[in-house]
Amino acid sequence: DVKVTQSSRYLVKRTGEKVFLECVQDMDHENMFWYRQDPGLGLRLIYFSYDVKMKEKGDIPEGYSVSREKKERFSLILESASTNQTSMYLCASRQGQGNGQPQHFGDGTRLSIL
Amino acid sequence: KNQVEQSPQSLIILEGKNCTLQCNYTVSPFSNLRWYKQDTGRGPVSLTIMTFSENTKSNGRYTATLDADTKQSSLHITASQLSDSASYICVVIPKAAGNKLTFGGGTRVLVKP
Numbered sequence: 001d002v003k004v005t006q007s008s009r010y011l012v013k014r015t016g017e018k019v020f021l022e023c024v025q026d027m028d029h030e031n032m033f034w035y036r037q038d039p040g041l042g043l044r045l046i047y048f049s050y051d052v053k054m055k056e057k058g059d060i061p062e063g064y065s066v067s068r069e070k071k072e073r074f075s076l077i078l079e080s081a082s083t084n085q086t087s088m089y090l091c092a093s094r095q096g097q098g099n100g101q102p103q104h105f106g107d108g109t110r111l112s113i114l
Numbered sequence: 115k116n117q118v119e120q121s122p123q124s125l126i127i128l129e130g131k132n133c134t135l136q137c138n139y140t141v142s143p144f145s146n147l148r149w150y151k152q153d154t155g156r157g158p159v160s161l162t163i164m165t166f167s168e169n170t171k172s173n174g175r176y177t178a179t180l181d182a183d184t185k186q187s188s189l190h191i192t193a194s195q196l197s198d199s200a201s202y203i204c205v206v207i208p209k210a211a212g213n214k215l216t217f218g219g220g221t222r223v224l225v226k227p
Contacts, residue, residue: 042218
């Protein structure tokens, strides 16, 4: 079974702090994703990566950056946290380039910015 | 803009009863449509996947249908169990989108004993 592990289940940070969310997958998947999930809005894609050191912006990249130095690890960085970034953050990974493979999700990090 | 709308937003049913969740989409063309189940405090897990040419797909007590003409999909849960309490998310994968999926807002189902 694919395992996607997010380093923290709950995180509380202060406005202006630099925040790191970490995600690790154990199935050698090429593609990794960061989403945020807000009530009524569905999952929205922040950034994704299709290879080491490669990244592409999703639908809502503003205020975020990412890092993929190793294939199994994909980090989301909030450069200067703001209260509107309080949300559930979900990491996912997917094998291959085709659309037939499912994305496998971690259990999420609930981030609160005070 | 591609959209996926789900209804109802929430649903309460008694254990053992059936229910049907709806998904309307405007994404076109699309390569496939998935239903995910998300338990509280967990990440979404894929339940079914259908290509645009498929009409129905089952996974145990879950049956998904697709009408590509009307751009509607439904997820039917048969003989509901307490463990079916979760959010169900419809996801449409546009044909040219590669890694960009379009997610519905989800339907929260609560099964009561």
